[in-house]
């Protein structure tokens with residue numbers, strides 16, 4: 078299938094609306110008229126993922142995060158991490174399509190997937206930017222403690238680096254979440270105002286967590302990777318059903334770059 082046609086079909090199947098104005102999603106590297114028969118689906122386009130794509134014969138990497146973000150490149154040389162990836166992709170004739178903010182906001186995307194995995198109900202949207210919502214709020218069927226909630230999430234996400242801030246016995250019933258990097262002061266304030274007991278996100282900094290605790294809001298840092306990675310895997314059967322002429326492969330590269338000490 079021609080790459081530009083395939084991207085259109087992916088956008089429809091994954092229910093992708095236009096990205097945020099400053100986001101760098103879409104076709105990042107590649108020839109729109111190239112023929113694609115195999116796609117590697119991954120959260121990131123790391124060097125390891127590029128090698129994996131080459132080894133499985135994928136002509137396209139569908140990544141959540143764009144490999145290039147803020148820069149306006151004037152040179153593409155192989156000796157920097159960002160441009161080195163572009164260099165490698167072109168060498169291997171592998172294209173990259175990234176959905177990023179479009180997939181974060183999609184009903185099949187990162188936030189709604191985490192909502193389902195936690196087992197929440199009574200969904201409310203929050204954290205609005207350019208008329209898209211990047212956070213979700215929901216209710217647990219049964220009240221639990223913060224320590225139990227974080228431990229259960231660690232198991233569900235198969236993630237050993239889940240951390241929590243707050244008293245382990247704090248009662249948890251109403252949950253706010255924003256996958257990836259959502260540990261912002263204003264999001265904590267909004268979640269607290271809406272009656273949430275805990276905020277689940279990734280990339281939590283010390284002072285931001287302190288601020289949440291001062292507000293009386295517990296925080297669970299599920300790690301940026303684990304909070305979002307599972308949504309890509311769950312999308313694959315949808316893509317495979319809607320676009321049967323192309324093979325979609327779930328990446329087996331472990332992109333969880335953090336470890337915990339034994």
Ligand SMILES: [Zn+2]
Nearest residue numbers: 257258301305
């Ligand atoms: Zn992310």
